[in-house]
Amino acid sequence: QVKLAESGGGSVQAGGSLRLSCVASERLFSAYAAAWFRQAPGKEREFVAGTSWSGEYTVYADSVKGRFTMSRDNYRNTVYLQMNSLKSGDTAVYYCAAGNTGGATSIEEYYSWGQGTQVTVSS
Numbered sequence: 001q002v003k004l005a006e007s008g009g010g011s012v013q014a015g016g017s018l019r020l021s022c023v024a025s026e027r028l029f030s031a032y033a034a035a036w037f038r039q040a041p042g043k044e045r046e047f048v049a050g051t052s053w054s055g056e057y058t059v060y061a062d063s064v065k066g067r068f069t070m071s072r073d074n075y076r077n078t079v080y081l082q083m084n085s086l087k088s089g090d091t092a093v094y095y096c097a098a099g100n101t102g103g104a105t106s107i108e109e110y111y112s113w114g115q116g117t118q119v120t121v122s123s
Helices: 027-031
Strands: 004-007 010-013 018-024 033-039 046-051 058-060 068-073 078-083 092-099 110-113 117-122
Touching: 004 092, 018 033, 018 092, 018 117, 033 078, 046 068, 046 078, 058 068
Parallel strands: 010 117
Antiparallel strands: 004 018, 018 078, 033 046, 033 092, 046 058, 068 078, 092 110, 092 117
């Protein structure tokens, strides 16, 4: 399985921005669909955004649509999540995942996961 490593989390005030990165351990990552999920304390892990292997097809959760942008650079084996207009409700651990189906929103569709990066938004 491809190994994934997230970075870029931190603490920001509401209305601020962060850019998360997820680097894969191998070039085969360019053949995989990728996604971002998040998990807040006491809540289940939820889908945030997912993209096809080419990056041409991207799906967003309604809660982040218009504020978050997912992109990928297959040359660098990296996917990104640009998060703007952050809200306190965005506070969570953010996970990168790899799978076979671009835009899939179910956790079960992904078989490689990173360790997560903490995002904290204060109001």
